[in-house]
Amino acid sequence: MKNNRKRLSNLFESPECMNRKADSFFIRPQRENPFSLRKKKRVNLLALGDVGGMLLIGLRLLGTEAVSSIGICDLNEKSILRFEMEAGQIQAPFARERMPRVEIISPERLFDCDIFVFCASKGVPPVGSRVEDVRMAQLKANSQLVEVFAEKAVSRDFRGLFAVVSDPVDPLCKAALLCGLKREQVQGYGLGVMNSRGIYFAEKNERFRQYLSEGRAFGPHGEDLVLANSLENYDDELSRELTKLAVQSNLKTRELGFKPYIAPALSSGALSILATASGQWHYSSVYFGKGDCGAFLGVKNRRTPYGIEVEDLPLPQKLYERIESAYGHLRALR
Structure with a gap:
């Protein structure tokens, strides 16, 4: 059954720019990669x-x-x-x-x-x-x-x-x-803080605890966010509930009278940019489209000497459909 599951690479519209591995794929750079991981x-x-x-x-x-x-x-x-x-x-x-x-x-x-x-x-x-x-x-x-x-x-x-x-x-x-x-x-x-918000709520509620070890985040920093409680034991209803909590978290901060900028600046910004600079796995958006028809999609990825490596694990059907829908909405934005 797992062998029939779709992967993120099924959404990637430029196969000529992609090198596949077992559980990831590489987005080859369009010109010589000047982004050295060996220097500060x-x-x-x-x-x-x-x-x-x-x-x-x-x-x-x-x-x-x-x-x-x-x-x-x-x-x-x-x-x-x-x-x-x-x-x-x-x-x-x-x-x-x-x-x-x-x-x-x-x-x-x-x-x-x-x-x-x-x-x-x-x-x-x-x-x-x-x-x-x-x-x-x-x-x-x-x-x-x-x-x-x-x-x-x-x-x-x-x-x-x-x-x-x-x-x-x-x-x-x-x-x-x-x-x-x-x-x-x-x-x-933008996706780093949405994952962090998922972790925050998972630590507070036993029902979401699987997210801490098996969960993933996909998509944009906004309404079309996709959190998965687990890739192995995906629960669509539970995942959507956790996603809603993460999406609305910034509104809760605003209701208190504050702008919600601290966690985004550190989780999505500083920590994720430093991970990028060091070639570590992190959450950020990469371009999935061909020409000007695609969109940037938030995924787990890292920088390597061979290009951007994107995690590409088999996805449950309902989860894949959520990610596909988010990508479609992003493509429609102008």
Whole structure:
């Protein structure tokens, strides 16, 4: 029965770009892969709002082994000066190895790096507003914004990773890709926190406990999220219940009067970007389409010298259908 199950690779629309293994497949780079896993990365971060500022703190605290420097850039000069000073003063006493240095960079130097992190955003609905899907409310304004910087990256012949953290993550990745970046250059960082929210609720409720050891997350950082309680013993009703809790978690934080940015900035942002830089398994979005007709889909993956490796295990039919539906909705977004 398991041999008849479909896999994520069945959704991948460019088989000529894919090398299969038993339980994974590789997305071959469209040009020579410049993303070395052997050296520390230079990371440049655009925009120091709530998410960007928290992400910077995470990179500074946790990036000693993977990051050599963090360049920061923002329209607000006082914000740049503040974060350069405060982040630079985060340091463990008597540490043998110093944390990555934080430096102010000009807009002209944004793409002098290995990883460019896009945290800029326009039109974030205020706490207390009646917008049901906060992420999609930002799509139009943020698409225009990401296109400006993606076009600059292409004009500079940028060959590093264009990491999108701003909402809505997956459609913004598509907008960046369509500006001329290569498919392996763009990844979206939103699924990490949805997995973390699944873990949070699984730790609180015994009914979801299987998720801690057997669960998986797929899809976007939003309404079409797919959490699976287990790949071996998939329970569709239980998985949908856990998914709903994860999706609505940010709304619960807003009901308390706060913007839900801490967990996304660290789980989806800092921790997942550091895992990417080190070639470790993590959750992020990669491009599944052919030409401009596809979409970015959040999956478990890692960077390797041979391209992006995506986990490709046999999936229960109902789970596969949920992922297929999420991918279809992402493709329809414009």
